[in-house]
Amino acid sequence: MHVRNGPARQRAWERRLELPLLIASPLFLACYAVLVLVHRADPVWHDVALAWLLLIWTLFTVDYGVRLLLSGQGPRFVRTHWLDTIVLVLPLLRPLRIVNTYVALQRRRGRPRLSLYGRVMAYAGVTAALLTFAAALAVLQQERDAPGATIRTFGDSVWWACSAITTVGYGDVTPVTPWGRTFAVALMICGLALLGAVTGSFSSWLIQVFGREDQERAPDTGKGSPGSENSPGTPSRRP
Amino acid sequence: MHVRNGPARQRAWERRLELPLLIASPLFLACYAVLVLVHRADPVWHDVALAWLLLIWTLFTVDYGVRLLLSGQGPRFVRTHWLDTIVLVLPLLRPLRIVNTYVALQRRRGRPRLSLYGRVMAYAGVTAALLTFAAALAVLQQERDAPGATIRTFGDSVWWACSAITTVGYGDVTPVTPWGRTFAVALMICGLALLGAVTGSFSSWLIQVFGREDQERAPDTGKGSPGSENSPGTPSRRP
Amino acid sequence: MHVRNGPARQRAWERRLELPLLIASPLFLACYAVLVLVHRADPVWHDVALAWLLLIWTLFTVDYGVRLLLSGQGPRFVRTHWLDTIVLVLPLLRPLRIVNTYVALQRRRGRPRLSLYGRVMAYAGVTAALLTFAAALAVLQQERDAPGATIRTFGDSVWWACSAITTVGYGDVTPVTPWGRTFAVALMICGLALLGAVTGSFSSWLIQVFGREDQERAPDTGKGSPGSENSPGTPSRRP
Amino acid sequence: MHVRNGPARQRAWERRLELPLLIASPLFLACYAVLVLVHRADPVWHDVALAWLLLIWTLFTVDYGVRLLLSGQGPRFVRTHWLDTIVLVLPLLRPLRIVNTYVALQRRRGRPRLSLYGRVMAYAGVTAALLTFAAALAVLQQERDAPGATIRTFGDSVWWACSAITTVGYGDVTPVTPWGRTFAVALMICGLALLGAVTGSFSSWLIQVFGREDQERAPDTGKGSPGSENSPGTPSRRP
Structure with missing residues (x-):
């Protein structure tokens, strides 16, 4: 199941779908909201929302499948990309990826994460x-x-x-x-x-x-205090 | 109170009773549920459930007693096997051992716990x-x-x-x-x-x-990344 | 305000009052409970409870004052013995000292705390x-x-x-x-x-x-198991 | 936007406004409380409270602006003094600075913080x-x-x-x-x-x-007590 030049093609795929997926996520949520809120009051909107809902879900499934294939990891992909898997089954959580995208954007611009x-x-x-x-x-x-x-x-x-x-x-x-x-x-x-x-x-x-x-x-306690700000090795507070 | 060749016999005993106990645990819970839920509505089921309940509890007590004897630890056993002791007194918590059994199974197969x-x-x-x-x-x-x-x-x-x-x-x-x-x-x-x-x-x-x-x-920041923000001693998941 | 041979006399005082105070603490709580629960229904019990309440509180105050004097610490005593101070003002929390006494007893008998x-x-x-x-x-x-x-x-x-x-x-x-x-x-x-x-x-x-x-x-992974998942510095309980 | 001798003038400014701001903070809260509680019942008090509210808010804004200018940090000031920024937008939280002032006072007197x-x-x-x-x-x-x-x-x-x-x-x-x-x-x-x-x-x-x-x-277990149960790296508070 190994795909030739998988990683490079995977990255290309991910970049190409980044924007569509980013737009699709809140759209999915909006469709579900419309589906619930207009319930019975307006059959046309109901059907439109339902159609879009299924369409977007299909898009998510295709994206997941392609990335699974390109990764060449087979079933292991499900576990290593656990966040993607959860988000596929519960697409309402999809907009969660916005955080992901924001983090990726910050890194590309060289900003501290x-x-x-x-x-x-x-x-x-x-x-x-x-x-x-x-x-x-x-x-x-x-x-x-x-x-x-x-x-x-x-x-x-x-x-x-x-x-x-x-x-x-x-x-x-x-x-x-x-x-x-x-x-x-x-x-x-x-x-x-x-x-x-x-x-x-x-x-x-x-x-x-x-x-x-x-x-x-x-700042008079010497230079820079190399001790990281993490919990272990918490810098001693002595003068 | 020391029993000859205790540890080996203890392990043999534990293996032999593993499956019966595993089945008995949810059965006990089910019997209690039947006992409460059919209350008065159906005396036959009530009595059957009660009989099974007492039978299974007896089985648990016998298992605990045998393991206590075989361990050769005497009263210390109560403290070193605190989980088993709690579970004996409150057998409704017995199915808790399912986690235990799952962990043991994984280890036998050489899987990471x-x-x-x-x-x-x-x-x-x-x-x-x-x-x-x-x-x-x-x-x-x-x-x-x-x-x-x-x-x-x-x-x-x-x-x-x-x-x-x-x-x-x-x-x-x-x-x-x-x-x-x-x-x-x-x-x-x-x-x-x-x-x-x-x-x-x-x-x-x-x-x-x-x-x-x-x-x-x-991965390009060099090996081991000493500045990692992990808590200390976190085992890395890499092979 | 320094008292000669303060520490030794302090310890002697503490030992002498340990038992009376231990009995007085739940008694105080009981008196308050009686005071509240019999309220109006039984004036005699009410007055008896109130009298005992004030008596025990006086005992607590005297004990605190004597220990403050014997310690020779002056006002610092209030801060170094913060638990005693809280317990003086809110004597309902007095039975808290039972934990203290239990810990002290265990230590005297050489038991692990x-x-x-x-x-x-x-x-x-x-x-x-x-x-x-x-x-x-x-x-x-x-x-x-x-x-x-x-x-x-x-x-x-x-x-x-x-x-x-x-x-x-x-x-x-x-x-x-x-x-x-x-x-x-x-x-x-x-x-x-x-x-x-x-x-x-x-x-x-x-x-x-x-x-x-x-x-x-x-136990077969060698001695000390440096890769233990314990938090660092956790004292091992082994003899 | 760099101001000559900024830090010294900033410190002078902060000292001069410390007391007025300290008084203004609870006053602001009191004005808001009056504004809400006398609502409609007493138009005079209502207007007086409103006037004071706006006056004090203006004072806060001026103080923030002057300190921003004197610091010479420009927009970075907003982030480095995040607490001041939050407190400017939600002045109801202003009395929070009382903790700050208390800490500063303790330090000036050489007391441990x-x-x-x-x-x-x-x-x-x-x-x-x-x-x-x-x-x-x-x-x-x-x-x-x-x-x-x-x-x-x-x-x-x-x-x-x-x-x-x-x-x-x-x-x-x-x-x-x-x-x-x-x-x-x-x-x-x-x-x-x-x-x-x-x-x-x-x-x-x-x-x-x-x-x-x-x-x-x-104290008899020797100095340093390596078996201390403290979390590691906890700084001892002794001199």
């Missing part, structure tokens, strides 16, 4: 935001017509999703249907893990920034 | 899931017939348990009986600790993965 | 439990007779406090009076910090245990 | 408290006159904000207007990150304190 913590926060935060949006749509679709439901508008649904992912959970609006609750549990568990990563990274980053400030305010 | 963080997440996550299931059953048993109860079906109970263990706590369904609330408090405290371990490990793992990606994408 | 994480978990966990108990009593005292209150019995109050300290917050019973809400906010903030310490330590301890298990199961 | 964790906790904690206060005011302004609102008084609003920032979320009082909910989501997300930093730092500090206590109680 985001720090490690910054990237973790960006990925986990954007994933959490997309999950919230997707869960709000999915739960709304289930709840809207259920008897006794408290989630009736998209506003309610977003408000519920935000209070669920931050684990606040007011309970003024809650899903009542089995599927709505299933999506809710998925959102709560993923949200817990993702926001745990965001707050953990934010906390580590804050401690790093404060530690660095110490050094900058004490 | 799950990483440290992966194992912590697997254990803590599976324990949390089992606790949620067990608490949902136990609370349902208490609440079902209480006046003014909001937890009346197994669906309500699972929904409540999920919102409790993630500390979201909507409050649309809550236990009202003293025993239901006691189980709820136990679930909330254990859940907090276990999910804290899961999110903490997930966060550390994410930072590790992102740090490793840095190294793989920058 | 609790590990670092174990002690953090014990202190933070016991403090959280005592805070919960104290907050449940204090909030009950405020809410009991308020119009529209949902916290009417001690059971409700404990259930509310447990759901508040774990940040679950169901909202089926909530304080409605200004003072009740003030105590609730104090409980939520302290609980967040303390349970954060408990779950953080539990998580670190779990990772340590799993890392140590790795070493014990792979 | 707050530890790294202490400063992170102080900054994040004070920011969280100010955010809570500001969100309580902003949400009250939106909700007060909304039909079906449960947040009607400042007491309700503060109670809601406290339960939101600690992620408890009772749900007895919740915002119902779109803008009220938007502020609520902002508060929940910021609160999660900030309180995560506070609890994380508290946890690390607690482990540090317990680890240090070990060393102090075991």
Whole structure:
């Protein structure tokens, strides 16, 4: 299954599809939103959105397949490009690649990249935001017509999703249907893990920034302080 | 209390009982679920489930006792095999051993094991899931017939348990009986600790993965990249 | 303010009062509980409890004052013995010293002490439990007779406090009076910090245990296993 | 854009405005509180508060502009003084500088500064408290006159904000207007990150304190105590 000159062709392919994919990602999200929100009210828009949705998904699948072939890795590709694989199955998370593209752009221009913590926060935060949006749509679709439901508008649904992912959970609006609750549990568990990563990274980053400030305010302690700003070997604060 | 040739016989015993115990664990859980869910509706099933429950528990106790004797450690065994001891007292957590068996299988086949963080997440996550299931059953048993109860079906109970263990706590369904609330408090405290371990490990793992990606994408910076942002001692995944 | 032979006399004083103080601590808590729970129903018990409460508090103050004098540290004592100072002002947290006494006893018998994480978990966990108990009593005292209150019995109050300290917050019973809400906010903030310490330590301890298990199961990899996945500097528990 | 003798003049400027700014910060917060709380009831106070609000904001802007010019850094100043920039846009967070001033005062007197964790906790904690206060005011302004609102008084609003920032979320009082909910989501997300930093730092500090206590109680184990359970590289605070 090895493809001749795979890596070079793979890179060429990736560059050619970068812009189309970048545009397609938010479009996919928008189509799903239209699909849910105009539900029954407007059959034409509904069908248009559905058609675009399937079209874009096909594009994603083709892109993934071509890159799998060109990589010459076979099934290992699924594991080494785990982020791409997740994003293929759950295309609502696709806009996550925007962070990726931003990082790649910064590197091409020779700019310093985001720090490690910054990237973790960006990925986990954007994933959490997309999950919230997707869960709000999915739960709304289930709840809207259920008897006794408290989630009736998209506003309610977003408000519920935000209070669920931050684990606040007011309970003024809650899903009542089995599927709505299933999506809710998925959102709560993923949200817990993702926001745990965001707050953990934010906390580590804050401690790093404060530690660095110490050094900058004490420039008389010698030159440059070669000790990295990482956690191990944290520069001693002695005069 | 030392048994001749203990370690060898212990290993033989463990191998022989591996499969029966592996099957018995989910069976135990299923019996408890049947016991709670058919409650009064079907006395025959109730009695069958109860009989199996006690039978399997006896099997677990015998297995533990034999291994304690063969180990020749005496009372120290209780402490060195703390996981086995917990699992003996709370057999609902027994299926936890599935992770153990999976790890052992992988090792026998020479496959790389799950990483440290992966194992912590697997254990803590599976324990949390089992606790949620067990608490949902136990609370349902208490609440079902209480006046003014909001937890009346197994669906309500699972929904409540999920919102409790993630500390979201909507409050649309809550236990009202003293025993239901006691189980709820136990679930909330254990859940907090276990999910804290899961999110903490997930966060550390994410930072590790992102740090490793840095190294793989920058192979031109020389070998070993001493300035890597990884936590120290992180095992590199390269062959 | 230096006292001759202070340290020796201080130690003698501490030994002499160890047992009385150990008994007085839960007694103080019990008196406060009686004071709150029998409220109005039984004036005799109320007055007895109040008298004992003040008596024990006086004992605590005298003990603190004597130790401050004997230490010869003057005002610095307040800062170096911060735990004792907190416990003097909030005697409900006094039973916290039980952990201290247990640790001291273990040391005298030459037993290995609790590990670092174990002690953090014990202190933070016991403090959280005592805070919960104290907050449940204090909030009950405020809410009991308020119009529209949902916290009417001690059971409700404990259930509310447990759901508040774990940040679950169901909202089926909530304080409605200004003072009740003030105590609730104090409980939520302290609980967040303390349970954060408990779950953080539990998580670190779990990772340590799993890392140590790795070493014990792979004794053939040579001595010391420098590539251990433990956090660096973790003391091995081997004899 | 380089200013002659910039650093010296910058320092002189900062010293001259230290006291006025220190007074202006809580004044700004007080003016906003007056503006919200007397709303419509008293037009005179309302206008006076508004005038002071704008006056103080102008003072802040002038101070920022002068320091930007004197620094000679140009646009880089915005990034290197990120805290000042945030505080300019959201002046409600201005009192945050009190921590800064306290730290500066301590340094001038030669006192040891707050530890790294202490400063992170102080900054994040004070920011969280100010955010809570500001969100309580902003949400009250939106909700007060909304039909079906449960947040009607400042007491309700503060109670809601406290339960939101600690992620408890009772749900007895919740915002119902779109803008009220938007502020609520902002508060929940910021609160999660900030309180995560506070609890994380508290946890690390607690482990540090317990680890240090070990060393102090075991002075007979020789100097340096290589078996210390501290995290590696923790700087000892001794002179």
